[in-house]
Amino acid sequence: MNGVKALLPYDFSPLTIASYALVLALYGVALLRMPDSERPGPGRIVTFVVGVMLCYAVMQTAFDYYSQYMFFVHRGQHLILHHLGPFLIALSNPLPVMRFWGRKIPRSTLPWLAPVRLSYRVLQHPVVAPVLFVGLVYFWLSPSIHFDAMLSRQLYWVMNWSMLLDGLLFWWLILDPRSPYISNALGYGKRMLLLALVAVPQMLLGAWIVFSRGMVYDVYEVCGRAWPLAPETDQLLGGLLTWIPPAMMSVLGILIILRRAMYEDGRYPKQATALTQPSGHMNT
Amino acid sequence: MPTFISGTRIAALIALLLATFALVGCDQSVREWHGKDISNLMPPLEFELIDTQGEAVNASDSEGQVRLVFFGFTHCPDICPTTLARLSQAVDKLPENERERVTIMFVSVDPNRDTPEQIAAYTQFYGDRIAGVTGSEPQLRQLVKRYRTTFGYDEPDENNNYNVSHSAGVYVFDTRGKARLLLRPDLTVAQIRDDISALAQERRS
Numbered sequence: 001m002n003g004v005k006a007l008l009p010y011d012f013s014p015l016t017i018a019s020y021a022l023v024l025a026l027y028g029v030a031l032l033r034m035p036d037s038e039r040p041g042p043g044r045i046v047t048f049v050v051g052v053m054l055c056y057a058v059m060q061t062a063f064d065y066y067s068q069y070m071f072f073v074h075r076g077q078h079l080i081l082h083h084l085g086p087f088l089i090a091l092s093n094p095l096p097v098m099r100f101w102g103r104k105i106p107r108s109t110l111p112w113l114a115p116v117r118l119s120y121r122v123l124q125h126p127v128v129a130p131v132l133f134v135g136l137v138y139f140w141l142s143p144s145i146h147f148d149a150m151l152s153r154q155l156y157w158v159m160n161w162s163m164l165l166d167g168l169l170f171w172w173l174i175l176d177p178r179s180p181y182i183s184n185a186l187g188y189g190k191r192m193l194l195l196a197l198v199a200v201p202q203m204l205l206g207a208w209i210v211f212s213r214g215m216v217y218d219v220y221e222v223c224g225r226a227w228p229l230a231p232e233t234d235q236l237l238g239g240l241l242t243w244i245p246p247a248m249m250s251v252l253g254i255l256i257i258l259r260r261a262m263y264e265d266g267r268y269p270k271q272a273t274a275l276t277q278p279s280g281h282m283n284t
Numbered sequence: 285m286p287t288f289i290s291g292t293r294i295a296a297l298i299a300l301l302l303a304t305f306a307l308v309g310c311d312q313s314v315r316e317w318h319g320k321d322i323s324n325l326m327p328p329l330e331f332e333l334i335d336t337q338g339e340a341v342n343a344s345d346s347e348g349q350v351r352l353v354f355f356g357f358t359h360c361p362d363i364c365p366t367t368l369a370r371l372s373q374a375v376d377k378l379p380e381n382e383r384e385r386v387t388i389m390f391v392s393v394d395p396n397r398d399t400p401e402q403i404a405a406y407t408q409f410y411g412d413r414i415a416g417v418t419g420s421e422p423q424l425r426q427l428v429k430r431y432r433t434t435f436g437y438d439e440p441d442e443n444n445n446y447n448v449s450h451s452a453g454v455y456v457f458d459t460r461g462k463a464r465l466l467l468r469p470d471l472t473v474a475q476i477r478d479d480i481s482a483l484a485q486e487r488r489s
Contacts, residue, residue, distance in 0.1 A: 010429075011429075065434075068432070068434070069433075069434045069436075147320070148325060150432060151322060151325045151326060151432050151466070152324075152325035152326070152432075153432065155325070156432075218468065221452055221469075222451060222452055222453035222466065222468055222469070223432055223433040223434070223451050223453065224355070224428075224433045224434045224435055224436075224449055224450045224451040224452070225434070225436065225449045226434055226436050226449070227436040227437075227438070227449055228436065228438050228447045228448070228449040229449075
């Protein structure tokens with residue numbers, strides 16, 4: 001595979017392409033129409049687009065082919081879908097864009113969105129979110145489920161989309177640009193704690209894969225690899241990608257939150273906490 | 285203090301999810317297969333290839349047969365000879381009426397080196413229930429993609445010898461062409477025989 005072919009989808013998914021196009025279109029239109037005072041700067045726009053395009057690239061180019069037939073490339077794919085891509089998207093702070101479209105929703109339809117809001121609040125609960133974040137990694141990497149997911153086209157798509165959506169939810173919870181001092185966003189201490197907590201089980205899983213003597217994921221053996229690579233090497237690389245980069249993403253996240261916490265320390269008067277009392281839920 | 289949602293509601297939702305999983309878990313098939321059951325994971329058998337006579341062949345040509353599809357290449361040093369020998373032994377151990385309903389399909393994924401004649405000589409060595417097929421690389425790519433597998437070539441050496449990565453599993457389709465089992469390489473001949481015997485005994489609906 002080379003040239004243009006490498007950029008074309010291996011497994012064409014109209015729904016995936018339409019979803020990415022819609023996200024970029026909504027972002028672009030909002031940028032053009034929103035007031036200048038709210039518009040994100042070029043750095044944030046580039047960060048957002050890079051995050052989105054990274055996720056697109058691992059789902060709808062030749063990268064997806066290698067992800068299906070090489071364990072370590074698959075781990076790289078999930079590193080982007082669950083960590084790096086959503087991390088960049090959340091870091092770019094698309095909140096003004098979300099507010100812009102939020103204002104367009106007719107008030108009459110708001111009651112119909114109640115189940116969505118409830119699901120969102122459940123998923124963003126500070127206990128549910130990290131359990132789901134790590135739980136999904138363990139779920140899709142449990143050998144028998146991983147075997148099925150790589151054999152079934154439908155399951156494979158469910159796996160990748162679930163990793164991406166959960167990554168977006170988790171990193172949005174962590175990198176939420178609103179200050180906990182003046183909104184009901186999660187406190188900085190809790191955010192750092194969550195990042196530390198999710199790193200440990202991922203490191204354990206990665207280490208277990210690296211140090212396993214036998215083949216943990218034999219589906220790549222049974223279904224053939226993209227090129228003749230020693231199975232042990234494939235598993236070792238995949239294990240390392242599960243072990244080290246996610247832990248580093250947590251460290252990076254903690255540093256960003258720490259910087260924010262230090263920056264905001266003492267900036268808001270104590271009575272600001274009273275502002276959070278009347279509001280019952282997050283306004284996104 | 286941020287307010288998110290009450291613990292009781294979360295507990296109720298988790299209980300609901302667990303109950304759903306428990307109900308799903310109750311749906312178990314009657315038979316315990318030695319191979320991996322792929323009934324709900326893979327599409328039915330469909331292909332357009334060429335046989336050892338160089339003639340076009342498709343899945344309907346062998347309808348009514350339990351088909352054991354295996355991807356390989358005739359220069360394969362280990363997996364292909366072992367697998368074909370074991371499949372052949374398993375089929376030979378079947379009663380005559382069942383044996384007649386089973387075809388082993390050896391799909392060569394190395395069409396540059398494996399001519400139809402070479403494939404015919406190769407498969408005949410392992411038994412008379414083996415049908416050798418191959419195709420152009422795009423035809424083969426389409427087929428392997430359908431069954432979530434692939435193949436790849438190493439760089440050739442000075443004598444044009446190269447290794448080919450390919451599936452080590454055997455895809456089993458029933459007499460109607462429905463995907464049923466994936467036989468892992470670690471199954472014994474007796475286990476393979478048991479599984480294909482059960483499939484050969486199934487009535488056609």
